[in-house]
Amino acid sequence: MDFGPYLLLASLEGAVGAAVLALTAVGLSLVFGVMRVVNVAHGEFYMIGAVVAWFVATTVGTHPALGFVAALIVAPLVAAIIAIAADRLVLKRVNYDPEATIVATIGILYIIQQAALMGYGPEARPVEPPFNHRIALPWYDFAAGEWFYPWGLGTTSYKLFVIAVAIVLLLGFWALMTRTKVGLVMRATQLDWDMAQAFGIPVDRVYALVFGFGAALAALAAVLIVPIQQAHYLMGGDPLLLSFIVVIIGGLGSVRGTVVAAILIGMSDGIISVFFTPTLAKIIATMVVALVLVFRPQGLFGTKAA
Amino acid sequence: MLRLEKVSAGYGPVQVLYDLDLEAKPGEILCLLGRNGAGKTTTMRAIMGLCDRTNGRVMLGGTDISALPAHEAPRQGIGYIPQGRRLFTEMTVAENIEIGLMTRKKGKATRERVLDMFPRLRERLDQRAETLSGGEQQMLATARALCLEPSVLLLDEPTEGLQPSMIQLIRDAVVTMKDQGVAVVLVEQRLDAVLSIADRVAFIENGHGREVVDAEVLRTDTSLLEKYVGV
Numbered sequence A: 001m002d003f004g005p006y007l008l009l010a011s012l013e014g015a016v017g018a019a020v021l022a023l024t025a026v027g028l029s030l031v032f033g034v035m036r037v038v039n040v041a042h043g044e045f046y047m048i049g050a051v052v053a054w055f056v057a058t059t060v061g062t063h064p065a066l067g068f069v070a071a072l073i074v075a076p077l078v079a080a081i082i083a084i085a086a087d088r089l090v091l092k093r094v095n096y097d098p099e100a101t102i103v104a105t106i107g108i109l110y111i112i113q114q115a116a117l118m119g120y121g122p123e124a125r126p127v128e129p130p131f132n133h134r135i136a137l138p139w140y141d142f143a144a145g146e147w148f149y150p151w152g153l154g155t156t157s158y159k160l161f162v163i164a165v166a167i168v169l170l171l172g173f174w175a176l177m178t179r180t181k182v183g184l185v186m187r188a189t190q191l192d193w194d195m196a197q198a199f200g201i202p203v204d205r206v207y208a209l210v211f212g213f214g215a216a217l218a219a220l221a222a223v224l225i226v227p228i229q230q231a232h233y234l235m236g237g238d239p240l241l242l243s244f245i246v247v248i249i250g251g252l253g254s255v256r257g258t259v260v261a262a263i264l265i266g267m268s269d270g271i272i273s274v275f276f277t278p279t280l281a282k283i284i285a286t287m288v289v290a291l292v293l294v295f296r297p298q299g300l301f302g303t304k305a306a
Numbered sequence B: 001m002l003r004l005e006k007v008s009a010g011y012g013p014v015q016v017l018y019d020l021d022l023e024a025k026p027g028e029i030l031c032l033l034g035r036n037g038a039g040k041t042t043t044m045r046a047i048m049g050l051c052d053r054t055n056g057r058v059m060l061g062g063t064d065i066s067a068l069p070a071h072e073a074p075r076q077g078i079g080y081i082p083q084g085r086r087l088f089t090e091m092t093v094a095e096n097i098e099i100g101l102m103t104r105k106k107g108k109a110t111r112e113r114v115l116d117m118f119p120r121l122r123e124r125l126d127q128r129a130e131t132l133s134g135g136e137q138q139m140l141a142t143a144r145a146l147c148l149e150p151s152v153l154l155l156d157e158p159t160e161g162l163q164p165s166m167i168q169l170i171r172d173a174v175v176t177m178k179d180q181g182v183a184v185v186l187v188e189q190r191l192d193a194v195l196s197i198a199d200r201v202a203f204i205e206n207g208h209g210r211e212v213v214d215a216e217v218l219r220t221d222t223s224l225l226e227k228y229v230g231v
């Protein structure tokens, strides 16, 4: 394959990664923005999403599409319930102290990971996509002056579906935050915790809701990706690292910045992984973070240093 | 009726208020006077449940609101206009108002009535609060609290840094609330303003409640002012 078609192929892979990463990172960013909690266990809620998707798919089992739709509902719910329990039992008890919550969420990370190892096992298991047509993509041959289908240049309907669903979910999230009372309450809590209480907002319950919601977003992202990547109890590491990178580059707590950075990092991660190696992609992304931290610590879209 | 009974409060290990008694009746303006750091702001935060209360009770009517979580104080009818305004600065004027309305589930009628008191806010509904002038920000902080249709209103240095025309506007709003039977607790540095609108004055010194007198008394006898405020 020539460079042009190859780049298109890599970009499509990158776009799938970027879409899923944006969902995951927005969840992390929301939790940090509202609660000032650095949730080190965020990747584990992603893993829970994938594992629950596998369980649901194998239980429902009649048609992949049925299992998939069920997983889209059940997985985020399960992740949210576990997250809310973690918030009530652990984070609330340490008064959301910034340092204590880092240590606490590291603990939550290991508990969830080991529970998954015991309950689900060490195997990576595939989940069948609800549909999966191959779509060949055309490329323009400048020399011959015509469109043609290069061998190997193609994607699947499911990958395009993942991108579309992620866009819809992100738009829905944006509308929720800016257009609804629940969003107003979450933003008020983020901006001024004291004044939120002074205007009748039960900050305590908002925190539980936000932590559950952040986990649900990660789980949703995983349900989307698991037909492409397989479910495994250690799969939370990469999305956690990439989400942190995205949230730092985008500006902590900024939804718009998070989405833009997710596209940037997701695309370049996909492209560099295809042309070179995934490891190089992570090295470069980490270096970008270092540069951002040095030259623009508030992130590309952040308003002030956190 | 708002009544503080032997309230002790502070911030973590730092105790600020010691056995403070205070009472604000419907339809009166009670002013808190005391030096900087005396504990006036902390008194208001203690009423709102926004600092650590170690002792005593805060009664609103027959309800002990200090036994309830902090978000219940506004829901029971206490409107708070904090020192420094503390708006939701990155939100619009309309959103700040909306949060006030949501507190006690008030609707369009309340919103219209409050906006009629501050027409300049009505013209700036879609503007972000941080882009308002100081006077407009104080109007918004006041409007946000009035959206609760409160029975008790706490105002902490509302005229700090404002122009005379703005001070007049805020003052009118306070007097209107009083006339409607609201119990107003006002912290104010400018003594002329205090003496012209207060019904009673409570002095606070180093976190201890001192004399509570009719404002009338201070107009002729300034010895208490000299003692507790130093003028």
Ligand SMILES: Nc1ncnc2c1ncn2[C@@H]1O[C@H](COP(=O)(O)OP(=O)(O)O)[C@@H](O)[C@H]1O
Pocket: B011, B014, B016, B034, B035, B036, B037, B038, B039, B040, B041, B042, B043
């Ligand atoms: N968040 C806080 N943490 C610890 N101490 C505080 C805090 N806020 C105020 N204080 C202390 O409480 C005392 C009273 O402060 P404050 O109530 O703001 O006084 P005032 O409003 O009368 O000027 C001061 O000594 C101040 O230093």
Ligand SMILES: [Mg+2]
Pocket: B040, B041, B042, B083, B156
């Ligand atoms: Mg003060």
